[in-house]
Amino acid sequence: MNTDKYRVKPDEKIMLTTFSTSENDExxxxxxxxxxxxxxxxKLQELHLKLNAEEEKGILVVLQAMDAAxxxxxxxxxxxxxxxxGLKTLTLGKPTEQELSHDYLWRIHDGLPARGEIAILNRSHYEEVIAPRVHEILKGEPLPDELIDEKIWETRxxxxxDFERYLSENGFPVVKFFFNVSKEEQRKRLLKRMKDPQKNWEFSFSDVEEREHWDDYQKIFEDMLGNTSTECAPWYVLPADNEEYSRYIITIVMNELLTELNPQFPVISDEEREKLDEYIKKLEAEGGEKQGDAGQ
Known part of the structure; x- marks a missing residue:
C-alpha cells in the first residue's frame, strides 16, 4: 500500500472533495x-511491545472527524x-470551566505519551481551531480581547x-488521522444509532444539529489540514465510509512509523545475565525441575 496517497503534503491547499470517502480497490x-x-x-503488537520495552520514544496519535465517522x-x-x-487514550469533549481558565493546549497534557507509550487523542487540540470558528464562541471565553483578531487561526x-515539532524533536513523533466521511454515510450511521436501543447511548442530539453546519465544517477542515500537516506531524485523510479499509490504512501507517523508529528489546549486561542464570537455577531447584525444564 502506498500510504503517501492519503498523506497531506506540508502547506498543501486541499479540497476534501478530491479525497475519496469510500475508496477500496485493493x-x-x-x-x-x-x-x-x-x-x-x-505486526503492530510486536512493534509496540518493543517500543514499550525500550522506553525511549513515544507516539502521539490524533483522531479527528465529524460525529459517527x-x-x-x-x-x-x-x-x-x-x-x-503502553497505551493511553484521552477523549476530549466540550471544554470545562477549569480548562477554559488555562491556555487551549493545557487540557491535552494528561493525554500525552510517556516514553514507551502510544497515546491516542480521540478528538484533540484541533477542536480549538474548529468548533470556535463554526459557532463563533471565542468572545464568550475568558480570552483577552486583543488576542481575538482576524489572525487568531493563523496564529493557532x-x-x-510549533508544539508538535517540539514533541517530535523530544522523541515523541505525532501522527494524525482525519476520517473523511460523506454526509450521506453519516446520516445512515446516525439513524442506526438512533433506531437501535442498544446504541442510543452513543447518540447525542447535537450530532444532528451539527449537520446543519456541514459545509462550514468541510471548509474549516480543509484549512486545518492544509496548514497543520508537517513533515514531523503529518495528516492522513481516510476514506471513512469504508470503515475496514480505513482501519487497515491506520494500522499500516502506524507500522511504517514504528518500523522507522526501529525500537529494540533491551539487552541485559553480562553481570545481569549471570544473575539471571543464578535466579533461574534457584527457582528450578525450588520446584525440583531439571535445569532448563522450567517454562517448557
Whole structure:
C-alpha cells in the first residue's frame, strides 16, 4: 500500500472533495477482515511491545472527524489489541470551566505519551481551531480581547505546529488521522444509532444539529489540514465510509512509523545475565525441575 496517497503534503491547499470517502480497490471486505487487518495488527503488537520495552520514544496519535465517522471503532478494533501498559487514550469533549481558565493546549497534557507509550487523542487540540470558528464562541471565553483578531487561526496553526515539532524533536513523533466521511454515510450511521436501543447511548442530539453546519465544517477542515500537516506531524485523510479499509490504512501507517523508529528489546549486561542464570537455577531447584525444564 502506498500510504503517501492519503498523506497531506506540508502547506498543501486541499479540497476534501478530491479525497475519496469510500475508496477500496485493493481488497475485498473478507480479505480485510480475515487476513489483511489481523496480520497488520499482529505486526503492530510486536512493534509496540518493543517500543514499550525500550522506553525511549513515544507516539502521539490524533483522531479527528465529524460525529459517527469511526474514531471510536478504530480504537476498539486496532489499538485495544495493544499492550495496555503502553497505551493511553484521552477523549476530549466540550471544554470545562477549569480548562477554559488555562491556555487551549493545557487540557491535552494528561493525554500525552510517556516514553514507551502510544497515546491516542480521540478528538484533540484541533477542536480549538474548529468548533470556535463554526459557532463563533471565542468572545464568550475568558480570552483577552486583543488576542481575538482576524489572525487568531493563523496564529493557532503556527502554535500547534510549533508544539508538535517540539514533541517530535523530544522523541515523541505525532501522527494524525482525519476520517473523511460523506454526509450521506453519516446520516445512515446516525439513524442506526438512533433506531437501535442498544446504541442510543452513543447518540447525542447535537450530532444532528451539527449537520446543519456541514459545509462550514468541510471548509474549516480543509484549512486545518492544509496548514497543520508537517513533515514531523503529518495528516492522513481516510476514506471513512469504508470503515475496514480505513482501519487497515491506520494500522499500516502506524507500522511504517514504528518500523522507522526501529525500537529494540533491551539487552541485559553480562553481570545481569549471570544473575539471571543464578535466579533461574534457584527457582528450578525450588520446584525440583531439571535445569532448563522450567517454562517448557
Amino acid at each position: 481488497y475485498s471486505q473478507e480479505e480485510l477482515q480475515k487476513k489483511m487487518i489481523p496480520e497488520a495488527v499482529q 469511526g474514531k471510536d471503532e478504530a480504537i476498539s478494533y486496532i489499538f485495544s489489541n495493544l499492550n495496555a501498559q 496553526f503556527r502554535q500547534i505546529n
